[in-house]
Amino acid sequence: MERIDLMDPDVFVSGVPHDYFTWLRAHDPVAWHDEKDGTGYWLIARFDDVVEVNRDWRRYSNWLRASSLEDPVSEEELRVRRLVFVNQDPKQHTRTRKLVRGAFTPRRLQQLTGQIEAICADLVDDLLAADEVDFVHDISRHLPFRMVARMFGVPEADWDMVLPWVEQVTNNQEPAHNPGLSSRFEVQRKALEYGHELIARARRDGGDGILAELLDARIEREDGTFDQLSDDEIASFILVVVIGGVETTSHTVAEAIGLFADRPDLYDRLTAAGECPPSLVEELVRWGSPAMNFRRTATEDHQLGGQAIKAGDKVVMSFSSANRDEHHFADPHTFDPWRTPNNHIGFGGGGPHFCVGAQLARLDVRLMLDEILRRVTRFERTGDPQRLRSNAFAGWLRLPVTATGR
Numbered sequence: 289m290e291r292i293d294l295m296d297p298d299v300f301v302s303g304v305p306h307d308y309f310t311w312l313r314a315h316d317p318v319a320w321h322d323e324k325d326g327t328g329y330w331l332i333a334r335f336d337d338v339v340e341v342n343r344d345w346r347r348y349s350n351w352l353r354a355s356s357l358e359d360p361v362s363e364e365e366l367r368v369r370r371l372v373f374v375n376q377d378p379k380q381h382t383r384t385r386k387l388v389r390g391a392f393t394p395r396r397l398q399q400l401t402g403q404i405e406a407i408c409a410d411l412v413d414d415l416l417a418a419d420e421v422d423f424v425h426d427i428s429r430h431l432p433f434r435m436v437a438r439m440f441g442v443p444e445a446d447w448d449m450v451l452p453w454v455e456q457v458t459n460n461q462e463p464a465h466n467p468g469l470s471s472r473f474e475v476q477r478k479a480l481e482y483g484h485e486l487i488a489r490a491r492r493d494g495g496d497g498i499l500a501e502l503l504d505a506r507i508e509r510e511d512g513t514f515d516q517l518s519d520d521e522i523a524s525f526i527l528v529v530v531i532g533g534v535e536t537t538s539h540t541v542a543e544a545i546g547l548f549a550d551r552p553d554l555y556d557r558l559t560a561a562g563e564c565p566p567s568l569v570e571e572l573v574r575w576g577s578p579a580m581n582f583r584r585t586a587t588e589d590h591q592l593g594g595q596a597i598k599a600g601d602k603v604v605m606s607f608s609s610a611n612r613d614e615h616h617f618a619d620p621h622t623f624d625p626w627r628t629p630n631n632h633i634g635f636g637g638g639g640p641h642f643c644v645g646a647q648l649a650r651l652d653v654r655l656m657l658d659e660i661l662r663r664v665t666r667f668e669r670t671g672d673p674q675r676l677r678s679n680a681f682a683g684w685l686r687l688p689v690t691a692t693g694r
Contacts, residue, residue, distance in 0.1 A: 294357075304608045334615070349586075351370060362473075368524070391439070419690065423687040424685065436533050440526050440529075480527060502517060540569075541656050573634035574632035579682075584605070586598065
């Protein structure tokens with residue numbers, strides 16, 4: 289089959305090319321792809337191979353060239369990317385995770401539950417009060433953004449300024465969010481500067497919020513001294529939580545609404561249950577795979593799937609393909625909200641790089657869908673939806689709908 293250049297974000301405007309991935313899994317599961325403006329890359333299509341690459345950090349490094357598909361444009365950009373623990377390898381990655389783990393403890397999630405429920409109730413109020421909404425722009429993006437903004441003490445007066453930055457960083461390939469198609473690094477620097485302002489405010493005002501905990505977090509080194517996060521690392525952590533949380537959660541909830549509008553029979557069965565089953569959240573993550581691709585760099589010559597991988601090669605894991613692998617999921621292209629077991633890899637598939645915010649993301653989606661299932665009887669499409677132009681995140685740019693309340 290003719291190669292599709294998955295580095296080209298225009299490929300995904302018409303949706304994830306699942307037919308192509310199905311063919312690759314059957315005929316060329318570790319497939320070399322030339323790259324128009326780059327070195328080329330290996331595309332890993334099968335579930336088992338993606339899990340192997342994701343877990344074997346010694347052979348497949350995040351540190352060497354970071355995890356974004358596009359190569360860093362400069363050593364300075366690579367240096368900044370490496371501040372983020374997503375782009376680190378153990379032992380540094382392990383050290384950073386230990387220092388930030390307080391942000392997502394079960395106790396912290398329990399404390400946040402009431403806030404999330406209040407945000408969900410407000411957003412469903414807005415949904416039902418409007419004759420029509422663009423569900424992405426008006427509803428779904430606000431749930432995770434408001435939650436994360438409150439976690440890190442972003443003043444409500446700054447929300448209208450900060451949210452466009454988030455969307456410009458995460459969706460920098462989408463002209464609707466990034467009209468000049470500025471480089472991600474250019475926008476990241478502005479967002480990191482704002483992160484430093486939040487840190488300075490937390491240091492000045494004190495308190496017991498997450499930023500205060502991150503400023504105080506320390507672990508003991510082997511020599512008995514203590515290690516702490518730098519301000520640059522904390523600012524980068526804020527950025528990665530905002531990016532990872534806002535986009536993936538927003539797209540997962542929007543994907544649900546698109547399905548509910550198309551499948552009123554399915555929606556009726558779910559509303560009859562009275563609440564969102566945990567299996568629905570897991571199936572939405574598997575089905576939609578909002579985080580589509582991650583890159584690694586090979587550290588040595590070796591074999592994978594019968595192919596000779598060379599040291600320095602770019603290796604791209606397709607979570608979109610792995611989560612539709614027919615060897616792991618019965619009838620993988622069918623959406624089944626009661627699917628069990630459902631060992632998808634939407635949150636990383638184990639290993640050192642499992643998503644640190646996975647439980648918060650699950651909680652956000654479940655509570656939002658709980659509120660919707662209780663209060664909305666029907667969704668209907670009111671216009672043509674539009675997919676996001678992105679090779680990183682699978683989601684909707686526009687999703688116009690109307691909702692009928694009980």
